[in-house]
Amino acid sequence: MGVVVTDAEVTLADVLALKMAIEEPLAAGTQLVLRHRGSGAERRVMLGTPGRRAREASVAVSLGPLALVPGRWDAYLQQDGPRTRMQSVDPGFSLDRLDAYALDRRTMAYRAYRTRNGFLAIKIAEAEPVADVRAVWFREGRFEVTGLLAYTGFTDDDQHHTARLSLRHSDAEVVAIATVQGVRFHAALSLCDVLAATPDSQGIWEPSLEVEGLDAPLALGANLDDVEGKRRRVHYPATRIDGVPIKPSFTADDQLRLEVGPGMSAA
Structure with missing residues (x-):
């Protein structure tokens, strides 16, 4: 043809x-x-x-x-x-x-x-509202993440929204204030607080972002780009806090997780 x-x-x-x-x-x-x-x-x-x-x-x-x-x-x-x-x-x-x-x-x-x-x-x-991850790193004992709020209907402007980042593992939770300006977000959370919340210092931690004006917390994932299978293809540097290894990773459906302790593997 x-x-x-x-x-x-x-x-x-x-x-x-x-x-x-x-x-x-x-x-x-x-x-x-x-x-x-x-x-x-x-x-x-x-x-x-x-x-x-x-x-x-x-x-x-x-x-x-x-x-x-x-x-x-x-x-x-x-x-x-x-x-x-x-x-x-x-x-x-x-x-x-x-x-x-x-x-x-x-x-x-x-x-x-x-x-x-x-x-x-x-x-x-x-499609549902999500916090799309663009960068993850460890600095001075903190876990930091930046990204874009997707499918929320928010305007890409200079307006600030009250927000907080939560990390959850079983019955434990660690919370920190996050910055949201327009549709861009940045959050940092102490890894020492994460270890203090888990006596055995081992487990999978699931992050979410609560933003003023949205009905439910946003999952942190990476689905907007064309890189599929991020668990195999995207690898962030790991760190150690008090000898405990901590590594960011993605699940099979491209959701961000923190793996704390040796031998951990996100589902």
Whole structure:
């Protein structure tokens, strides 16, 4: 069919905007077919418009009305004959663009991306307010973390919000004041307080961020970027406090944890 996607973006209004290099105009009746990898369910959208020979084409498809369920949807074009999977040269990643998309309050998040084999696909996930982690480090006996408040509806401005960081392990909890300005957060917490709260100095600690104006504490995770499987791919430096090893890590679903003590491994 001679079609290559050169730019793919899901806009702030959840519209899939595509720019394509084409050899021939899209014929009348051409369909965009989205196929769910897990179930095989399909959604079809008419695209074709008769016209003169062209080297480029742009299409826009509103994703909300298609009732797409969470998961990954592969993109195909179909005219009169067999469907053709859509090739893409756009990596589909811009952290600035993803940050802007995450500022709105959403229940579903859509993302266009290029697969490892070079094809266009859509990733869809349920969205709820979260504290998206951007940096983690240890300094002067403190655990520090910074990031972005996502899907909260907060404005990216200079307004300060009262907040606190909590670390929980079994029945123990350590709390510290956090700084939230607009949608950016920073928090620091004493690791000596963490060890004092656990007599055996061992366990998995789960952080959360409570922010004024939000109904529930926010989990600390890292889901906005395109790095999946962070437990295998992202490794932060560990530290020792009074001889006890402490290491930040991610769970299988990219949630941040603190592993305290030897031989710990987050679920």
